Amino acid sequence: xxxxxxxxxxxxxxxxxxxxxxxxxxxxxxxxxxxxxxxxxxxxxxxxxxxxxxxxxxxxxxxxxxxxxxxxxxxxxxxxxxxxxxxxxxxxxxxxxxxxxxxxxxxxxxxxxxxxxxxxxxxxxxxxxxxxxxxxxxxxxxxxxxxxxxxxxxxxxxxxxxxxxxxxxxxxxxxxxxxxxxxxxxxxxxxxxxxxxxxxxxxxxxxxxxxxxxxxxxxxxxxxxxxxx
Amino acid sequence: xxxxxxxxxxxxxxxxxxxxxxxxxxxxxxxxxxxxxxxxxxxxxxxxxxxxxxxxxxxxxxxxxxxxxxxxxxxxx
Numbered sequence: 001x002x003x004x005x006x007x008x009x010x011x012x013x014x015x016x017x018x019x020x021x022x023x024x025x026x027x028x029x030x031x032x033x034x035x036x037x038x039x040x041x042x043x044x045x046x047x048x049x050x051x052x053x054x055x056x057x058x059x060x061x062x063x064x065x066x067x068x069x070x071x072x073x074x075x076x077x078x079x080x081x082x083x084x085x086x087x088x089x090x091x092x093x094x095x096x097x098x099x100x101x102x103x104x105x106x107x108x109x110x111x112x113x114x115x116x117x118x119x120x121x122x123x124x125x126x127x128x129x130x131x132x133x134x135x136x137x138x139x140x141x142x143x144x145x146x147x148x149x150x151x152x153x154x155x156x157x158x159x160x161x162x163x164x165x166x167x168x169x170x171x172x173x174x175x176x177x178x179x180x181x182x183x184x185x186x187x188x189x190x191x192x193x194x195x196x197x198x199x200x201x202x203x204x205x206x207x208x209x210x211x212x213x214x215x216x217x218x219x220x221x222x223x224x225x226x227x228x229x
Numbered sequence: 230x231x232x233x234x235x236x237x238x239x240x241x242x243x244x245x246x247x248x249x250x251x252x253x254x255x256x257x258x259x260x261x262x263x264x265x266x267x268x269x270x271x272x273x274x275x276x277x278x279x280x281x282x283x284x285x286x287x288x289x290x291x292x293x294x295x296x297x298x299x300x301x302x303x304x305x306x
Binding site for chain 2: 149
């Protein structure tokens, strides 16, 4: 059966088309586009993707307004039923604001917007989103954010590390994140939030200007893990 | 009724904006600035009789992110 993925668009999302394009490129079928004001998700989804951008103009806190939108109530309910959810950049901020993932994303420690390709270490290559990577591998994925400085209290950080829920770590200085955390998994491994943009790195390893291809295996992992049998 | 909610970063949470403002104050020649923390003031105009428990819920559900922020409510009955 064809892979059924939904990409949510909030007012101010600006990576939704890239996300849909990356999913379509890997899955071979288009992603379903869903608007923030929709109260329900399409049925039988294999993946929900929350894209990057500046939902609701980052009013109050990045991701805070989107977390209260009608569609997010449906996304939270779906995640609780085990529907896989990927949140990238602003999507990660929305996932923390919606409390689907622990912690919060603070203003970058250096105060500046960071926009470049960074080296990441794959910490957990056993999750459904990362199975096509190798643990300890270094990959290069673009980041573009102002509020990417991951924060959680020491107890939560220890818990995340102890349970293998740190998916990716920055292999170089980036934004001041606690323990260099770049991506976090839910307890069941079916929700992943990350600041770097894998959907911007699926084109070609031979053309670095297109972001490389290291993000492609994330979508390939998700496809292999979640496609309905 | 007018209610003011003050939202602050919890102690121990890094405040890069506060740090930058701190440095700027020193750059302007103000001595003795020990620390600067930046928070947010939210003014709510509420129906008379809105109880504090409801305002607390507003804070916990939206106005503050209690993972990183604390809040105080002023002016509630």
